[in-house]
Amino acid sequence: MRGVPVPAPRRVPRRSVPCRSVLLCGVLALVSSCGWGTDDGGGGTPPGAPTGVTAEAGSATSVHVMWNAVDGAETYEVYRGATRVEEVPAAGRMVDVTRLRPSTTHVFTVRARDADGRLGPRSAEVRVTTPAAEAADRSAPARPPGAHGRVAGSRAVQLTWSAATDDRGVVSYDVCQGDTKIHSVDGTRRAAVVTGLRPGTRYVFTVRARDAAGNVSPASAAVRLTTPGADDGRATAPTGLRAAARRADGAYYIDLDWVPPHTDGVVTAYEIHLDGNRATSLVYGGDAPRDRAEYSFYAGQEAGVTHRVRVRAKLPDGTWGGFSAERTVTTGGEP
Structure with a gap:
């Protein structure tokens, strides 16, 4: 799929945000939201509401939103308040919402849409406050030291690292699998649990620190882990x-x-x-x-x-x- 207790494992999707990119370029469509059923493509049952929605401030102007999969979902729509701000393919289940106001509390929900166009109900609301902007900050944090990990069964790993230093403070950490960002955690945390992996498969993880201005550190030392068991394919x-x-x-x-x-x-x-x-x-x-x-x-x-x-x-x-x-x-x- 730290100096503080590790949260309970949750599904962490992959292949969503290139780690080489500072922010995900999503479909930014400022469209007023509709009530459940307004976009229903016809008969049948629409997908359910996404569960496990979380939001973490990635910088003063971005928030990382994640959620669990919904059966039958073709795409997911992410809303800030009543406004749809992102549309994500079914494989994604995570997105960086950008162009936000610093020092502001934002409310996010997620809805699933199936292949027939039926739009499900909203998820529970999650609230997150972006930090204050740092003027003229062009200095990236140092690479996070002490990155290491351990397998936690055949389909999960636990990653930990030590705090990265920055002249104005670290806001969040990006967890990457290979070249792909798969998770983001608050700058006060030093661990993440990655789930949904395959047995008997070798993975490479790194961690990057991000400050309020969006400056991203070099990658930590690579953590190479192989999940136990066999996958007959x-x-x-x-x-x-x-x-x-x-x-x-x-x-x-x-x-x-x-x-x-x-x-x-x-x-x-x-x-x-x-x-x-x-x-x-x-x-x-x-x-x-x-x-x-x-x-x-x-x-x-x-x-x-x-x-x-x-x-x-x-x-x-x-x-x-x-x-x-x-x-x-x-x-x-x-x-």
Whole structure:
């Protein structure tokens, strides 16, 4: 998924905010909110209200909002008061709300919207006060020292670190998995619990300190942890793989199609293996397939050659999932 008690573990989503970026560039749509049911896309039951909503001031002008997943949610809408300020894909469940006023108490709620456009009820309200602005502060905090961690079962880790120094004070700490910001905690805290991990998987975490002006420290020393247990990959493997050879323009091609794995978010990248070796990678843009993916690649000019193919997905948390079942296909023999 410190000098003060560690809070109870909660689900911490990943792959939401690039750690190299100071703030998340979300969809900033200042649109008046509607009552529950106003945006209902028709019959059926809308998604429930998000639970576990938290808000932490990240700087004098930003707040980090997080929440738990809602079954059937396609997107989440984040509101400041009555105004919708962010829209987040289902895989996100966290966002940095920016352009806020310093020294101000802000009230946030979150709503889930399903694939049919039905908008669920608001979550419970959470309140957070942004600190005062620091004029002309261009000095970033020092890197947090003493970062270390331990596994807490096959799907969670606990991270701790020591206080970073800053000439005007640390407001928050960003927790990163690889290059991705996955969590933010108040500057008085020195620990975080990251959950929702995969068994038998190696992870790398770092921590960065942030001051009221939004200056971000260099990353702490990397904390490398491997969750115990084994992951046979079946839960994250593409299914229904089909392979067929065809001839076109004097050469043979292998056409593949498969069902993307059911993950907490959209899969946008795949790796295709041919005869036991990686043959190519496939990366989709914003319109990654959800029902069935397709891909075709060159297989040479010789007929009667038998190939073995299999596919695996790059999961939303940045790790590779399990391989699909292997399929055998032979070039030639077309009518």
